Amino acid sequence: MSKSFLIGFGLLAIVTTILQFCPLPISFNLLCFSLVPIYIGSMRSRKLSPFYHGSNEEEQEIEPLDAAEALRFPLVAAAVLVGLYVCIKYINPELVNFLLSIYFLIIGIYCLKSYIYIYFKNVKYCESTFKWTKTICIPYFVPKPEILEVTKQDIISYLIATPVGLLYIFTKNWVLNNVFGIAFTIHAIENMPLGSFKVGYGLLAGLIVYDVFFVFGTDIMITVAKSIDGPIKLLFPKATGDFSMIGLGDIILPGIFIALALRYDLFRENKKEMKEQKLYFFTTVAGYAIGILMTNLAMVLMEKEQPALLYLVPMCLLSTGVMALIKKEIPMLWKYKEGE
Numbered sequence: 001m002s003k004s005f006l007i008g009f010g011l012l013a014i015v016t017t018i019l020q021f022c023p024l025p026i027s028f029n030l031l032c033f034s035l036v037p038i039y040i041g042s043m044r045s046r047k048l049s050p051f052y053h054g055s056n057e058e059e060q061e062i063e064p065l066d067a068a069e070a071l072r073f074p075l076v077a078a079a080v081l082v083g084l085y086v087c088i089k090y091i092n093p094e095l096v097n098f099l100l101s102i103y104f105l106i107i108g109i110y111c112l113k114s115y116i117y118i119y120f121k122n123v124k125y126c127e128s129t130f131k132w133t134k135t136i137c138i139p140y141f142v143p144k145p146e147i148l149e150v151t152k153q154d155i156i157s158y159l160i161a162t163p164v165g166l167l168y169i170f171t172k173n174w175v176l177n178n179v180f181g182i183a184f185t186i187h188a189i190e191n192m193p194l195g196s197f198k199v200g201y202g203l204l205a206g207l208i209v210y211d212v213f214f215v216f217g218t219d220i221m222i223t224v225a226k227s228i229d230g231p232i233k234l235l236f237p238k239a240t241g242d243f244s245m246i247g248l249g250d251i252i253l254p255g256i257f258i259a260l261a262l263r264y265d266l267f268r269e270n271k272k273e274m275k276e277q278k279l280y281f282f283t284t285v286a287g288y289a290i291g292i293l294m295t296n297l298a299m300v301l302m303e304k305e306q307p308a309l310l311y312l313v314p315m316c317l318l319s320t321g322v323m324a325l326i327k328k329e330i331p332m333l334w335k336y337k338e339g340e
Helices: 003-021 026-048 067-090 093-123 152-171 174-190 197-217 220-227 249-270 279-302 309-326 330-335
Strands: 131-138 142-151 233-237 243-247
Touching: 003 026, 003 174, 026 174, 026 233, 026 243, 026 249, 026 279, 067 093, 067 197, 067 220, 093 152, 093 174, 093 220, 142 152, 152 174, 174 233, 174 249, 197 220, 197 249, 197 309, 197 330, 243 249, 249 279, 249 309, 279 309, 309 330
Parallel strands: none
Antiparallel strands: 131 142, 233 243
16 A cells, blocks of 8 residues: 555545544635545556556456447436436435435445455455455346455455444444545546546536536436435535535546546656656646635635536646647647557
8 A cells, every 4th residue: 555545544534633623614625635535546546557667456457438438428427317316306315315325335335445455465464365266247237257256354354344334324424424435436536547538528528518507407416415315425514513515526537537647647757758757647636626726716606506527627628738738749648548
């Protein structure tokens, strides 16, 4: 487990402890709890690049998102959101909330277990020759045979993560909500390669339309977000006693683009004439941070919820594009493609 991983979690732990006793500025909370997971997830996504020569904690093959999948993504997200809205409004909101909370909690427990397991593996804790192996094949869901392996470290990791999840179910504590939300965010950013900047620009442009329409055009987005108690958002206490929040999608979706920028930096650094380290990564991170501040300013001035992607996406895309223009690398940026 890298030093950046431990430092990032340490910083979040310190800020969370402070929030237990006194509220901090909303803009600071948004920046801290979005930039740290993005940084950790991006650093861990370097394993997807053939130009990364650091330690590889787990071997895996991940297919990058292609153009067709990127095109369908906003449409599928819109269909799911409308479906949830209909269920909440006209069926049974308590049942929908319960089922979704359980679903996202299971994912959160798996993600949290993964990082506990990585820590155990790195410090060589509870190493054993025990390994339970089974080949699984589930029609439609897992059509190709997959080998499932469970080790002693896996079992202990689940024994730690699961009680934390059960405690969250019974308490709905905002700290535990953030623990699972952050684990899910980092896991998504490190394991969702866009594959190319063409796909990234197209996907994020489509998501702006999706976010703006469902926030400004209807009450669907706000209703669903406020109706689900599961770890689909990060919460921060305010002086008034309630909470401010940021949706995980507002971190993950720009985050996978920022991670792509970091892997592009690795590609550039592999070319002898390009020595700037993490140039595009830090430029795009700065664009995201400006977008966060713009979102918060817009909420204060307009006194209503804002579609965060309306501010985050243009700043990320613009910062990357402007840097490519300055470095005269637009053709190379546009041709860059992963997975080949």
